[in-house]
Amino acid sequence: MAGPKIYFKREDLNHTGAHKINNTIGQALLAERMGKKKVVAETGAGQHGVATATVCALLNLECIIFMGAEDIRRQKLNVFRMELLGARVESVDQGSATLKDAVNEALRYWVTNVEDTHYIMGSVLGPHPFPKMVRDFQSIIGKETKTQLLEKEHKLPDAVVACVGGGSNAMGMFYPFIEDHDVKLYGVEAAGSGVNTERHAATLTKGSVGILHGSMMYLLQSEAGQIQEAHSISAGLDYPGVGPEHSHLKDIERVQYSSVTDEEALEAFQLLSKTEGIIPALESSHAVAEAVKIAQTMSKEESLVICLSGRGDKDVESVKDALNQ
Amino acid sequence: MRNTITHGREYLETTLNQTLSQGNKIFVPYVMAGDGGLDQLIPNLKFLSEEGATAIELGIPFSDPVADGPTIQEAGKRALEQNVTLKSVIELLKQERYQIDAPIIFMTYINPIFKYGIENFIKDAQEAGVDGLIIPDLPFEQQVLISNHLNEAGIALIQLVSLTSSKKRIKQLAEASQGFTYAITVNGITGARSNFAKDLEAHLSQLQEFSSAPVLAGFGISSPEHVEQMGNMADGVIVGSKIIELLQDNDTDSIKRLIESSKAK
Numbered sequence: 306m307a308g309p310k311i312y313f314k315r316e317d318l319n320h321t322g323a324h325k326i327n328n329t330i331g332q333a334l335l336a337e338r339m340g341k342k343k344v345v346a347e348t349g350a351g352q353h354g355v356a357t358a359t360v361c362a363l364l365n366l367e368c369i370i371f372m373g374a375e376d377i378r379r380q381k382l383n384v385f386r387m388e389l390l391g392a393r394v395e396s397v398d399q400g401s402a403t404l405k406d407a408v409n410e411a412l413r414y415w416v417t418n419v420e421d422t423h424y425i426m427g428s429v430l431g432p433h434p435f436p437k438m439v440r441d442f443q444s445i446i447g448k449e450t451k452t453q454l455l456e457k458e459h460k461l462p463d464a465v466v467a468c469v470g471g472g473s474n475a476m477g478m479f480y481p482f483i484e485d486h487d488v489k490l491y492g493v494e495a496a497g498s499g500v501n502t503e504r505h506a507a508t509l510t511k512g513s514v515g516i517l518h519g520s521m522m523y524l525l526q527s528e529a530g531q532i533q534e535a536h537s538i539s540a541g542l543d544y545p546g547v548g549p550e551h552s553h554l555k556d557i558e559r560v561q562y563s564s565v566t567d568e569e570a571l572e573a574f575q576l577l578s579k580t581e582g583i584i585p586a587l588e589s590s591h592a593v594a595e596a597v598k599i600a601q602t603m604s605k606e607e608s609l610v611i612c613l614s615g616r617g618d619k620d621v622e623s624v625k626d627a628l629n630q
Numbered sequence: 631m632r633n634t635i636t637h638g639r640e641y642l643e644t645t646l647n648q649t650l651s652q653g654n655k656i657f658v659p660y661v662m663a664g665d666g667g668l669d670q671l672i673p674n675l676k677f678l679s680e681e682g683a684t685a686i687e688l689g690i691p692f693s694d695p696v697a698d699g700p701t702i703q704e705a706g707k708r709a710l711e712q713n714v715t716l717k718s719v720i721e722l723l724k725q726e727r728y729q730i731d732a733p734i735i736f737m738t739y740i741n742p743i744f745k746y747g748i749e750n751f752i753k754d755a756q757e758a759g760v761d762g763l764i765i766p767d768l769p770f771e772q773q774v775l776i777s778n779h780l781n782e783a784g785i786a787l788i789q790l791v792s793l794t795s796s797k798k799r800i801k802q803l804a805e806a807s808q809g810f811t812y813a814i815t816v817n818g819i820t821g822a823r824s825n826f827a828k829d830l831e832a833h834l835s836q837l838q839e840f841s842s843a844p845v846l847a848g849f850g851i852s853s854p855e856h857v858e859q860m861g862n863m864a865d866g867v868i869v870g871s872k873i874i875e876l877l878q879d880n881d882t883d884s885i886k887r888l889i890e891s892s893k894a895k
Binding site: 419514524 | 692693694695696697699703710715716717740741742743744745746767768769792794817818819
């Protein structure tokens with residue numbers, strides 16, 4: 306096969322199976338230093354919840370995770386994991402019963418218990434300094450990629466691809482490359498059933514600027530400024546906003562953002578499983594699907610890095626259901 | 631012109647000070663615009679104004695009301711199901727504002743205003759006779775987004791002060807507040823409660839010291855006893871969730887009793 310050399314940044318091999326742990330370790334240490342006894346967090350796919358519950362178990366912090374009822378249904382195994390790690394999982398029924406509603410409830414819990422509780426925001430979202438702090442904890446992804454690529458290829462990659470929901474793995478991957486203008490950066494959103502339907506999570510592609518959860522960013526919203534529900538087969542991309550820094554990178558055209566449908570992500574999920582023996586998270590499958598397209602425009606002297614943000618064990622059941630439909 | 635009132639910050643401040651100079655405490659009920667249908671709004675506002683509410687906080691429904699507890703969340707949801715928007719509330723008030731004497735303060739999250747367009751919103755709010763604004767998710771540092779336009783239009787921007795704020799922050803907010811200073815009496819979100827923090831009195835008296843505008847206590851206040859208790863520590867109260875429940879139950883007598891408990895004995 307022609308095309309570039311393709312590298313995977315294997316965040317799926319991290320403890321708990323995704324990049325999320327990079328951020329939760331950092332924030333839990335901060336919580337400990339601030340003398341907070343409890344941690345609250347929201348979770349979509351459950352990966353951030355599991356990563357939070359894990360560090361809380363390690364540091365002996367009480368842990369409460371808010372999760373949309375719909376996500377609890379889609380990610381039963383992760384709910385069990387969190388409980389096994391000693392966390393209390395609170396089901397959220399409001400709104401679309403997914404990630405944004407879990408953020409609302411986690412914020413409400415936090416303001417009520419702020420004196421002894423730290424909120425570990427799971428993505429590059431929320432009020433300052435969360436987007437910056439989460440980016441910095443996740444930027445280890447891009448730093449390692451840079452070092453390792455330089456070792457292997459003696460040059461920077463020509464293209465870097467990552468999936469974007471709230472956008473923490475992508476922000477962590479992109480950040481160390483922002484000033485390297487020869488490195489093309491690609492962010493991939495979830496197009497759900499298609500960007501021309503009502504059911505997608507392609508905030509940067511289809512949204513407009515608004516303010517939610519303390520950030521100004523691109524948002525899926527109505528004419529009246531009501532936040533709309535996001536839809537994706539992957540629970541981790543199901544958020545109607547996107548990190549403010551991604552919004553900025555779109556505006557200055559430093560990163561090219563595109564979107565991939567549920568169907569394309571499912572194909573990529575199977576492709577990577579069969580060809581590489583790696584079952585990727587459905588979130589990361591979006592990056593894989595777009596990388597397949599990008600690779601076709603590249604030469605064999607070039608190299609491309611895909612951020613494999615998480616592993617797909619958690620998704621096997623819902624993929625099975627989707628393929629049987 | 632059907633009446634001669636010039637609405638805005640000045641009208642709000644004059645009205646609040648008048649109430650205080652008569653020896654009464656300030657009573658501000660909260661109503662969710664469009665709960666029970668937009669048709670209900672003007673009759674509800676009229677009733678509250680005529681029964682002696684000093685000013686009225688008018689909630690604009692929003693899909694993600696993070697500062698609100700279950701009662702106001704549900705009220706907002708009912709209003710959204712009726713397709714009530716910031717625009718439809720403003721249009722209604724442009725026509726009917728003259729019927730209500732009490733100053734009206736919009737309580738809205740920032741996104742509906744931002745999407746409306748800040749300059750358009752302020753122009754329309756002025757025409758609709760809006761006297762003040764509370765925006766719970768617009769932090770002090772970000773208020774430049776709107777504050778200059780509001781100052782020009784003479785609409786008050788009210789600051790919320792939390793129990794956990796540092797002394798420096800409390801001072802900063804109290805000094806910046808226009809109309810009144812909104813003292814949040816609990817850690818948390820809106821909704822009825824039975825108890826308040828022990829150090830509340832010290833907190834409120836510190837606020838009084840810094841704030842040139844009246845200090846009103848809100849969040850969790852739900853009975854005539856609370857109103858009287860807070861009246862001893864602050865210039866008055868804001869009652870939200872309880873008013874929404876009573877309006878839903880059509881319990882006008884209990885609303886009258888709540889308002890009455892703020893008046894001089």
